[in-house]
Amino acid sequence: MTTFSRTDTSVLGRWWWTVDRWSLAAIVALIAFGTMLTLASSPAVAIKMGYDSLHFVTRHLIFLPFAAIGIIFVSLLTPTQIRRYSVLAFLFCILGLALTLLIGKEVNGAQRWLSIAGQTLQVTEFAKPTFAVVTAWLFAEKIRDNKFPGYTLAIASFVILIGLVLKQPDLGQSFVIGTIWMAQLCLAGLPIWIVASLFVLGIAGLCSAYYFMDHVKQRINSFIDSSMGDNYQGERSLDAFANGGLFGRGPGEGTVKNSLPDAHADFVFAVAGEELGLIIVLVIVCLFAFIVLRGLIRTMGEGDLFILLASCGLLGQFGLQALINMASSLQLMPAKGMTLPFISYGGSSLLAIALSVGMILALTRRRSGKARNE
Amino acid sequence: MTSRVSFESTNKKALEKAKSRLLFGGTLVAAAFLVIAVRLVDVTILNEESRKNTIETRNVTAGIKMSRADIVDRNGILLATNLRTPGLTGNPKKVIDPIQAARSIVQILPELSETKLVKQLSAKSKEFVWLKREITPRQEYEINKLGIIGVDFKYEEKRYWPMRNLTVHAVGYTNVDNKGLAGIELFCDEILKENQKPLELSLDVRVQQVLRREMYNQIDKYKAIGGSGIVLDAETGETIALVSLPDFMPHEAGTATDNEKFNKATHGIYELGSIFKIFNTAIALESGKVKLDTSYDARKPIYISRYIIRDYHAQNKVLTVPEIFIHSSNIGSALIAAEFDRSLQQKFFTDLGLLRPSSIELAAKGTPKPPDNWKKIYRMTVSYGHGISVSPLHAATAVAAIVNGNHYQATLLKKDNKPVHGTKVISEKTSLIMRKLLREVVLKTSGRSADAADYLVGGKTGTADKSRGGGYDRSKLISSFVGVFPITSPKYVVIVNIDDPKQINKLRPTGGRVAAPVVGRVISEIAPLLGVFPVMVNAPDIKGVSLNNQTNQSSRKQRIAVN
Numbered sequence: 001m002t003t004f005s006r007t008d009t010s011v012l013g014r015w016w017w018t019v020d021r022w023s024l025a026a027i028v029a030l031i032a033f034g035t036m037l038t039l040a041s042s043p044a045v046a047i048k049m050g051y052d053s054l055h056f057v058t059r060h061l062i063f064l065p066f067a068a069i070g071i072i073f074v075s076l077l078t079p080t081q082i083r084r085y086s087v088l089a090f091l092f093c094i095l096g097l098a099l100t101l102l103i104g105k106e107v108n109g110a111q112r113w114l115s116i117a118g119q120t121l122q123v124t125e126f127a128k129p130t131f132a133v134v135t136a137w138l139f140a141e142k143i144r145d146n147k148f149p150g151y152t153l154a155i156a157s158f159v160i161l162i163g164l165v166l167k168q169p170d171l172g173q174s175f176v177i178g179t180i181w182m183a184q185l186c187l188a189g190l191p192i193w194i195v196a197s198l199f200v201l202g203i204a205g206l207c208s209a210y211y212f213m214d215h216v217k218q219r220i221n222s223f224i225d226s227s228m229g230d231n232y233q234g235e236r237s238l239d240a241f242a243n244g245g246l247f248g249r250g251p252g253e254g255t256v257k258n259s260l261p262d263a264h265a266d267f268v269f270a271v272a273g274e275e276l277g278l279i280i281v282l283v284i285v286c287l288f289a290f291i292v293l294r295g296l297i298r299t300m301g302e303g304d305l306f307i308l309l310a311s312c313g314l315l316g317q318f319g320l321q322a323l324i325n326m327a328s329s330l331q332l333m334p335a336k337g338m339t340l341p342f343i344s345y346g347g348s349s350l351l352a353i354a355l356s357v358g359m360i361l362a363l364t365r366r367r368s369g370k371a372r373n374e
Numbered sequence: 375m376t377s378r379v380s381f382e383s384t385n386k387k388a389l390e391k392a393k394s395r396l397l398f399g400g401t402l403v404a405a406a407f408l409v410i411a412v413r414l415v416d417v418t419i420l421n422e423e424s425r426k427n428t429i430e431t432r433n434v435t436a437g438i439k440m441s442r443a444d445i446v447d448r449n450g451i452l453l454a455t456n457l458r459t460p461g462l463t464g465n466p467k468k469v470i471d472p473i474q475a476a477r478s479i480v481q482i483l484p485e486l487s488e489t490k491l492v493k494q495l496s497a498k499s500k501e502f503v504w505l506k507r508e509i510t511p512r513q514e515y516e517i518n519k520l521g522i523i524g525v526d527f528k529y530e531e532k533r534y535w536p537m538r539n540l541t542v543h544a545v546g547y548t549n550v551d552n553k554g555l556a557g558i559e560l561f562c563d564e565i566l567k568e569n570q571k572p573l574e575l576s577l578d579v580r581v582q583q584v585l586r587r588e589m590y591n592q593i594d595k596y597k598a599i600g601g602s603g604i605v606l607d608a609e610t611g612e613t614i615a616l617v618s619l620p621d622f623m624p625h626e627a628g629t630a631t632d633n634e635k636f637n638k639a640t641h642g643i644y645e646l647g648s649i650f651k652i653f654n655t656a657i658a659l660e661s662g663k664v665k666l667d668t669s670y671d672a673r674k675p676i677y678i679s680r681y682i683i684r685d686y687h688a689q690n691k692v693l694t695v696p697e698i699f700i701h702s703s704n705i706g707s708a709l710i711a712a713e714f715d716r717s718l719q720q721k722f723f724t725d726l727g728l729l730r731p732s733s734i735e736l737a738a739k740g741t742p743k744p745p746d747n748w749k750k751i752y753r754m755t756v757s758y759g760h761g762i763s764v765s766p767l768h769a770a771t772a773v774a775a776i777v778n779g780n781h782y783q784a785t786l787l788k789k790d791n792k793p794v795h796g797t798k799v800i801s802e803k804t805s806l807i808m809r810k811l812l813r814e815v816v817l818k819t820s821g822r823s824a825d826a827a828d829y830l831v832g833g834k835t836g837t838a839d840k841s842r843g844g845g846y847d848r849s850k851l852i853s854s855f856v857g858v859f860p861i862t863s864p865k866y867v868v869i870v871n872i873d874d875p876k877q878i879n880k881l882r883p884t885g886g887r888v889a890a891p892v893v894g895r896v897i898s899e900i901a902p903l904l905g906v907f908p909v910m911v912n913a914p915d916i917k918g919v920s921l922n923n924q925t926n927q928s929s930r931k932q933r934i935a936v937n
Contacts, residue, residue, distance in 0.1 A: 048521065050474075143388045183399060187392045241417040258521050278418040282411060289407035296400040300393055305385060308392055312399070323406050330413045 015076055018365040023294055026287045027071070027357055030342040033272070033284055035060065036251055038345045041271040042264040044257040056264055056345050063347050067354035074358025075365070079307050082359055086133035090157070093127035097164040104168075112168050124165055124173045125352035129359060131161055132313030135181055139188035140306035154185075171209055171216055172324065172336045178202060180316040184309050220334050234331045236260055237267055240274035241330070248277025264345040266337055269329035284343065285326065292319035298364045311363040314356055441531055442552050443565070444572040445545055447579045448614075448788045452536050453545050454559065456552075459532040460514040461507040464495050468524030472496045475522045482516045483509065495524070508532065533559075535624045537579060540586060543637045544577055544616045544736070544786055547624035555627070556635070558786060561735045574788040576612035581605050581900045585615045588892045588899075589870060593619055596875030596888055602638035602766045603892070605900065606867040608774035608858065610794045611782030613734065613767075614866065614904070616640070640732060643740040643763040644852050644871065647838030648702045648885070649773070650759030652856075655699045655811065656776050657722045658710045660804045669694045672705040679751045683708045683758075686837075700814050702835065704758040711757035712750060719756060720748050725799045726772035726781060728764050733783040740765045759838060766854075770869040773856050777812070777832075777864040779805040813861045820886025824857045826898035828908035832861035833893065835885035840874065850874045851882075855889035859897050865906055868893050 042056035077085070096114055100123055105113040113120045135154055142150025158181055165174045182202065186195045209216050240256035243249065254274035257263035263271050273281050295315040302308045318341055325340040327333045339346050341353045445454035462483070469475055476491035483506055494503045507530065509517075514527055533548045535541070546557015554563035562573060585603045593601050605615035618638040622630035636642065658664045672693045675684035685703050698706030711719065723729050723744070731741050743763040745752035755761040764772075767784055775781035780796030800808075812832030815821045821835045836854035839846035856869040870892045875883035901908070 044521075048523075143384060187395050187399070189388050189391045189395075238417050241414070245418060259523065273414070273418065278414060281414060281418075285407060285411050285414065289404065292407075293400060293404055296396060296403070300396065303389065305388055305392065308389065308396070312396060316399075316403075319403055319406075323403075323410065326410045327413075330410065330417060332409070332413055 011076065015072075015365075018367070019075055019361055020294070020298065020364050023291050023361065023364070026291050026294075027342070030284070030287050030291075031064070031067070033276075033280075033287075034268075034343040034345075035064065037268050037272055037275075037343055038264060040252045040254065040275055041257045041268055042345050045262070045264045059347055060345055060350070063350050067350050070351060070354040071358040071361065074355055075361035077359075077362050079304070079310075079363055082133060082310070082362055083137050083306065086130040086359075087137065090127065090130040090134045093123055093130055094157075094160060094164065096123035097127060097161070099123075101164065101167055112170055121348035122352075124168070124170060125349050126355070127161060127165075128173065128177055128317055129314055129352065129356035131157070131177060132180060132184070132317055133310045133359065135184050136306050136309035136313055139184060139309055140304075143188065143305060154181075169213065170337075171213065172338045175206070176317055176320050176324070176338075178205070179320060180313050183316055184313045187309055187312055188305075233260055233267065233335055234328075237270040237329050238331055240270040241278075244274040244277050244281075246278050248273075248275050248280065251275050262337075265339055266325065266335070266344070267329055268340055268344045269326050272343070273329075288319065288322045288341075291315075292322075295360055295364055307363050311360055314360045314363070318353070318356060318360070442533065442548075442567060443569040445558060445566070445575060446572045447541075447575055447577045447582075448612075449578060449580075450572075450574075451579050453541050453575065453577070453579070454533060454535050456531045457534045458529050459508050460511065460527040460529055462505040462509055462514075462517060463526050463528045464503045464505050465524045465526065466495050466497045466500050466503065469495045470523055475525060478520045478522060479505070479517060479525070482513055482520075504528075538625075539621045539623050540579065540582055541577060541616075542621050542624045543618040543639065544575065544613070545624070546736075547627045556738065558735060560737050574790075575786055576607070576614060576788045577616065577786070578614050578903070580903050582615040582617065584899045584903075585868075585870075585896050586617045586619070588895050589617055589619055589872075592872060592888060592892050593875075596872060596878065596883055598872045598875040598888075600633070600638060600874075601870065601872040602642065603870045603896075604639050604767055604770045604868070605896070606767075606770045606774055606784065606869075608778055608864045608867050609782070610789050611771065611774070611784045611796075612789055613784060613786050616767075616786070618642075637736070637738045638766070638871070638873065640734055640736055640765050640767045641738040641740050643743055643765050645760055645763050645838045645841055646766070646769050646852065646854055646871070647759040647836040648704075649769055649834050649836035649854055649856050650756065650762070651699055651702060651707050652773060652776055652808065652812070652834050653722065653726060653728070654707050654711055654757040655695065656800055656804055656808050657714065657718060658695065659807055660722075660800045661714070661718055663713045663718075664695055664710055666695050666807070670698065670706045670709040672698065672703045672709070674705075676705055676708055676754070678754065681751060681755070683754065696811055696814065699811050700818060702758075702819070707757040708754035711753045714753060716748055716753075719753055720744075722799075723762075725797065726775050727783075728762075728768050728772055732765065732767050732771065733785065734767060735786045739767075742768060759836060763841075766869050766871050769854075769856060770867045773834075773858065773869070774864070774867045775799045776808050777805060777858050777861075777867070809858070809861050809864065812858055816857075816861075820884065821855065821890050823886065824855055824890035824893040824897075826859070826894050826901065828910065829897055829901045829906060830860040830862055830909055831857050831894065831897055832859070832864075833857035833890070835890060837882075837884040837886075851884070853883055853885040853888040855885045855893045857890075857893040857897060859901065860906060860909060862909070866897075866900075866904065868896055870896075 038060045039057055043053040046055040047053050100112065100114045105115055105120060112122050112124065114123055134157060138150040138154040141148045162174055162178060165177065182198050185198065210220055236256055236259050240254065252275065254271055256274050257271050260267045260270065272284060292315050295311060299308045299311050321338055322341055324336055324338045328335045339349050442456055444452060447453055472492050472495035475495055476488050479491055480486055480488045486506060491505065494505060497503065517525065531552065533552050535545060544557055546554060546559035548554050548559050554560035554566065558575065566573060585605060589601050589603050600619050603617040604613060607614055616639050620634045622634040669692050672685060673690050675682050683704050685705050687701055689701050689703065693701065693703055693706050698710065729742055729744055731739050745756060745761045752761050771784045779798060779800055779802050781799045782794060782796045809832055812834060816825050816831050816833050821833050824833050825831050834856055838852045839848050840850040840852055852871055852873055853875055854869065854871040856867065858864045858867050870889040872888045875888045877883055881887060
């Protein structure tokens with residue numbers, strides 16, 4: 001890989017010397033673990049769902065090259081390009097979300113999937129990162145030019161997006177989008193009391209979800225008190241970690257995937273725990289922490305508010321999603337339909353994560369003053 | 375220019391603020407990852423032991439506390455035990471696709487209705503439904519392999535009798551809730567519930583098997599309606615084998631007929647006929663009322679009250695006491711009994727346990743039916759086993775008492791070399807004479823088919839008309855034989871009763887023809903199993919056992935060697 005000379009001024013050559021190669025390595029490692037775990041966990045699920053045993057493996061391997069190209073291509077973009085394309089993509093996503101509600105496919109009582117040319121995709125996955133960039137742009141623009149209606153637009157787009165996502169309903173994604181939006185607001189310099197009241201508002205929103213959404217209520221009840229309902233998935237998940245021990249049962253040797261319905265997606269972390277063991281799982285946790293924290297540290301040296309807000313938003317979504325997935329597998333919070341970036345199987349989610357990570361890499365590239373304004 | 379500067383400064387200030395807040399946020403994120411890592415170590419390592427235990431014990435303890443002790447025979451062979459039986463259950467709340475689940479289950483359990491399964495598994499309001507109780511381990515494995523979420527197994531304990539119908543009348547059976555309903559299962563219900571240690575019976579399944587097989591063949595051959603047989607340890611009262619035919623499968627006791635469930639060995643009471651001459655002769659000798667050489671005129675039938683007492687094998691001559699016994703003369707026996715005092719028989723029968731229910735550990739035991747009073751006529755008929763009904767077990771126990779002098783309580787439980795106390799009923803001298811007489815029967819009469827080469831069997835036939843209503847049915851018999859071996863030092867008593875055998879070649883199916891061969895075949899097979907050594911009959915020390923009266927039948931003086 002290091003065949004690019006420092007003086008190489010070709011597009012790829014410049015990319016190689018300016019991109020954060022440590023984060024890139026961590027991402028490649030995550031993709032490798034994800035592929036291995038998809039191989040191990042998805043056949044059991046595929047057979048149960050009536051597919052060919054390698055159904056998910058094949059699909060994962062088809063999506064992988066696209067994801068890799070996506071990461072590299074997006075990370076080649078300049079911040080300005082990122083901003084422009086994101087705004088455009090975000091508008092398309094809003095349209096797509098509206099379409100999903102109208103003509104989407106219903107799975108397990110939620111309408112989240114849009115079928116395009118025989119390929120289903122979850123538009124929320126794409127709306128999420130583009131929204132983080134749009135929000136960053138609106139806030140940064142407002143600070144740069146006080147006359148710009150940044151806050152109004154930010155609140156309007158937030159309400160529209162959250163409304164569409166909650167309508168599906170997808171509380172988990174709404175939670176991630178909302179939390180990161182508030183974090184960006186906070187970074188944008190809003191007075192603390194506003195941030196605090198927004199926080200309270202968020203808590204109130206979650207509480208109302210408990211009272212108004214039956215499946216949420218049920219999940220939280222069974223999490224708090226296992227006698228009130230069935231916490232079978234959580235129990236099995238913890239069994240898996242205990243079963244795996246320090247060194248794991250070996251890839252493919254686990255049993256939890258046979259008893260958990262979403263072993264290849266929501267509970268892939270438990271499969272990892274059982275088959276790869278504590279040490280490797282800790283390595284995976286470290287890889288996530290490394291990507292997020294290293295990204296955040298790099299933005300500390302950033303001179304541009306838009307870049308800072310955008311990359312923090314993207315990193316935050318990435319990290320929060322990983323944390324939620326791991327925490328629910330470890331019974332630290334109620335089970336939540338959230339994939340573990342790169343590790344879980346998921347065609348469109350893999351592409352969306354690739355785009356998101358591509359943008360992070362693009363925004364955290366080392367730039368000369370010239371490059372920034374390009 | 376001013377605006378440019380002011381923008382730069384606002385921008386700078388905003389950046390500063392953002393970075394300080396970012397530092398705080400970053401710390402939160404780092405802390406969150408740390409929590410995940412700590413929790414990971416916690417669930418994997420620190421909880422590993424406790425969780426592993428729960429995983430392993432989950433299967434083992436699922437309803438598996440042995441609630442009932444095993445039952446074994448005297449050699450530890452399993453007669454009754456509990457099996458952990460899987461049952462198929464469903465949790466409709468967890469089942470994802472009831473239709474698919476039902477379809478796969480029916481492949482393995484074709485006796486289930488698919489539509490019913492779909493209905494059961496679709497009842498989303500329920501968390502537990504029984505789909506099928508008592509499936510086989512293979513079916514459990516096959517269904518488990520399907521990996522249907524929400525379909526699970528619940529384990530129940532089921533009583534199982536590996537010897538099936540072989541020991542059913544002794545061991546009994548239970549209901550589905552493992553409560554004893556018959557046999558030892560009923561009689562020892564509390565003990566079996568409280569103990570974990572197996573309950574040891576005195577039965578020996580090997581002997582049981584031989585006795586049942588031989589009886590079954592004979593009943594089949596003579597088209598009899600049933601029969602009973604017992605092998606009793608003469609020195610302890612332990613029941614080594616206990617057979618009542620027809621019998622039934624303990625697992626299907628609900629469908630068994632009353633006749634199959636009726637224990638003819640202990641519950642049924644019968645007039646056992648000439649077997650009672652053993653007791654009569656013993657009473658006569660023990661009481662001193664008669665001597666061996668006392669003789670009676672058995673040429674004419676006795677007319678008394680409205681009865682006629684006649685002999686079947688009429689000898690038409692004056693008979694001595696041994697001759698009366700050996701030729702089984704009713705007239706002679708009645709004449710002997712006529713000499714007894716009023717209460718003598720009654721006392722003696724009481725000592726032999728013939729007038730009260732047996733002590734055996736079964737609920738199904740018959741109460742003997744003695745004559746209404748002990749008037750002379752009844753004393754005379756009782757002498758040859760008419761007018762008194764006892765169970766075959768009573769007879770076997772009493773015969774054991776006669777041949778070893780002591781009466782032992784019959785039992786179904788193994789006696790672990792504990793000293794057994796018997797009650798003295800007759801003197802050693804009388805007992806010895808009785809043994810010799812019993813041996814004579816086997817050597818000289820129709821009872822000879824009971825002999826088993828070199829095991830020295832002694833015994834007595836019994837052929838009784840079945841009582842019907844107030845009288846007797848001459849065409850229906852209870853044909854019996856009671857055998858004792860080795861007669862030189864009696865160890866075991868074998869009694870066989872065949873109920874209503876039919877004629878073969880126009881020959882009366884008497885005890886000698888029907889029951890004696892069974893006893894002979896059984897003894898020749900079980901004696902080696904029970905550790906009884908064969909004896910060379912013509913060896914000098916054995917010869918003396920023989921009563922040599924065949925050489926001098928006319929002589930009134932019997933040359934009986936009495937020690």
